[in-house]
Amino acid sequence: MSVRVRIAPSPTGNLHMGTARTAVFNWLFARRHGGRFLLRIEDTDRERSRQAFTDSILTGLRWLGLDWDEEIVFQSRRSRDHQEAIATLLASGQAYRCYATEAELHAMREAQQAARQAPRYDNRHRHLSPRQVAAFRKEGRHAVVRFRIEDGQEILWQDMVRGPMRWQGADLGGDMVIARRAPADQIGEPLYNLAVVVDDMAMGITHVIRGEDHIANTAKQILLYNALGAPQPSFAHTPLILNKEGRKLSKRDGVTSIADFQALGYTAAAVSNYMCLLGWSPPKKLGERFGLGDAAAVFGFDRVNKAGARFDWDKLNWLNSQVLHAMDGATLRDALLPRWRQAGLDTNQPQAWQERLSALLGPSLVVLEDGVEQARPFLGTPELDDASRAQLQVEGCQAALGYVLQHRPRTFEMSAAKALLTAAAQAAGVRKGVVMKGVRAALLGCLQGPDLLLSWELLHGAGEDGPRLRSALG
RNA sequence: GCCCCCAUCGUCUAGAGGCCUAGGACACCUCCCUUUCACGGAGGCGGCAGGGGUUCGAAUCCCCUUGGGGGUACCA
Numbered sequence: 001m002s003v004r005v006r007i008a009p010s011p012t013g014n015l016h017m018g019t020a021r022t023a024v025f026n027w028l029f030a031r032r033h034g035g036r037f038l039l040r041i042e043d044t045d046r047e048r049s050r051q052a053f054t055d056s057i058l059t060g061l062r063w064l065g066l067d068w069d070e071e072i073v074f075q076s077r078r079s080r081d082h083q084e085a086i087a088t089l090l091a092s093g094q095a096y097r098c099y100a101t102e103a104e105l106h107a108m109r110e111a112q113q114a115a116r117q118a119p120r121y122d123n124r125h126r127h128l129s130p131r132q133v134a135a136f137r138k139e140g141r142h143a144v145v146r147f148r149i150e151d152g153q154e155i156l157w158q159d160m161v162r163g164p165m166r167w168q169g170a171d172l173g174g175d176m177v178i179a180r181r182a183p184a185d186q187i188g189e190p191l192y193n194l195a196v197v198v199d200d201m202a203m204g205i206t207h208v209i210r211g212e213d214h215i216a217n218t219a220k221q222i223l224l225y226n227a228l229g230a231p232q233p234s235f236a237h238t239p240l241i242l243n244k245e246g247r248k249l250s251k252r253d254g255v256t257s258i259a260d261f262q263a264l265g266y267t268a269a270a271v272s273n274y275m276c277l278l279g280w281s282p283p284k285k286l287g288e289r290f291g292l293g294d295a296a297a298v299f300g301f302d303r304v305n306k307a308g309a310r311f312d313w314d315k316l317n318w319l320n321s322q323v324l325h326a327m328d329g330a331t332l333r334d335a336l337l338p339r340w341r342q343a344g345l346d347t348n349q350p351q352a353w354q355e356r357l358s359a360l361l362g363p364s365l366v367v368l369e370d371g372v373e374q375a376r377p378f379l380g381t382p383e384l385d386d387a388s389r390a391q392l393q394v395e396g397c398q399a400a401l402g403y404v405l406q407h408r409p410r411t412f413e414m415s416a417a418k419a420l421l422t423a424a425a426q427a428a429g430v431r432k433g434v435v436m437k438g439v440r441a442a443l444l445g446c447l448q449g450p451d452l453l454l455s456w457e458l459l460h461g462a463g464e465d466g467p468r469l470r471s472a473l474g
Numbered sequence: 475g476c477c478c479c480c481a482u483c484g485u486c487u488a489g490a491g492g493c494c495u496a497g498g499a500c501a502c503c504u505c506c507c508u509u510u511c512a513c514g515g516a517g518g519c520g521g522c523a524g525g526g527g528u529u530c531g532a533a534u535c536c537c538c539u540u541g542g543g544g545g546u547a548c549c550a
Contacts, residue, residue: 240544318499
């Protein structure tokens with residue numbers, strides 16, 4: 001049977017790290033086995049679901065390169081199937097209506113808590129007599145639908161990450177609600193566990209790959225598969241991504257949405273690479289810098305860790321810088337251009353010139369956004385910083401700059417420029433370092449940056465070196 | 475509270491009983507390259523949570539302790 005997996009985010013927030021990493025694992029597994037990677041939007045929580053979040057999820061997945069294979073399934077459009085399944089369970093007696101009011105359930109939980117017991121539904125309406133039911137209905141009570149969960153049973157599955165798993169029915173909290181409260185002659189909106197199982201069945205999902213936080217759901221869902229007469233899929237519960245404090249990464253941890261990373265100037269290559277590294281260890285031959293395609297060729301759950309993995313900015317930064325350093329000028333320029341525009345920098349230079357600038361800046365970038373500040377001295381007239389101003393006041397610096405300006409050749413030539421700096425130092429009677437720093441200050445307005453001669457050459461090409469040297473004098 | 479899961483350098487990890495004097499990567503430190511900042515290169519620091527077993531032999535298997543995490547919805 002061919003592999004079919006899915007990622008099933010709910011559009012109640014932007015695509016974030018945890019979901020994306022789960023998507024990565026699903027995608028890798030599908031590609032590794034020549035299977036299909038599907039997408040289902042779980043938008044049954046009407047209160048919290050937003051179209052904008054659906055868009056964010058699709059955009060994010062595409063950006064990462066996680067292409068899905070079939071039409072997107074929207075859970076909200078599958079309510080007929082859900083209702084049918086619930087009706088089936090109701091008809092077979094595996095589910096029943098519970099008329100307990102919220103107040104009654106609340107009181108029940110209070111009592112349990114007071115007695116230091118685990119909160120759970122006490123199955124009080126599991127065996128209602130027809131008379132009791134009639135009484136509740138006459139009262140006008142609404143009802144939820146509950147699925148029977150026998151306390152005595154044991155639920156077993158072989159987890160692709162964790163090995164043999166075992167769960168006691170008694171630890172599942174009593175008969176579970178599968179349909180929201182509704183008038184007693186109707187079936188309310190389906191709840192998560194029911195909808196997931198029905199949809200996974202309909203979509204022919206063979207392997208459910210999701211975060212460790214779903215383990216308890218898996219036990220409940222296996223019961224539903226059985227009740228609905230469907231074979232249960234394989235399960236893989238991946239370790240969670242943890243924040244700095246070692247807790248499950250959540251939206252409250254600041255930068256966690258994929259769009260945030262993109263905005264900061266992280267590349268899809270680095271982000272997807274890093275997500276693979278959180279919890280999965282690639283075989284040695286792959287190294288640790290690789291594309292999704294390379295990873296897909298060797299991916300397996302045998303090398304997925306069980307313990308949660310802390311998110312580490314340093315490592316992501318390093319990966320991203322590696323990606324950026326390896327980019328050629330043309331690619332980098334295309335990536336940088338929108339950011340330059342956004343920052344209001346002068347982008348009127350010829351494309352080739354911008355590409356050379358990008359190539360010059362490349363090795364010092366960690367994120368694309370760094371390319372804005374670092375390009376600033378080249379694009380538009382720079383403001384001299386304090387250190388530069390001070391440098392221009394250094395004994396002999398002005399004389400040296402004057403000499404440089406005077407003897408500046410029409411066409412820039414590397415060795416000639418180098419010789420000119422030496423000559424200027426001699427003429428002004430200062431060390432060469434003074435001249436180099438002085439020229440740098442005059443040209444770029446700051447004392448640090450890429451290679452001086454290459455920077456100069458670039459500015460010369462833009463016709464900027466003369467004016468800048470001149471304005472630094474005087 | 476109850477249930478479940480997990481545990482190797484600061485972080486991500488390799489490790490399937492002898493190949494381990496525990497390997498790699500990031501971070502950190504030093505040096506080299508460079509008359510700047512980076513890049514790059516070469517070194518260095520640093521770990522099997524603790525205690526019991528099993529075994530000729532344990533980071534690896536078992537138990538306990540401790541620590542951490544997840545779950546406990548008419549959310550997904």
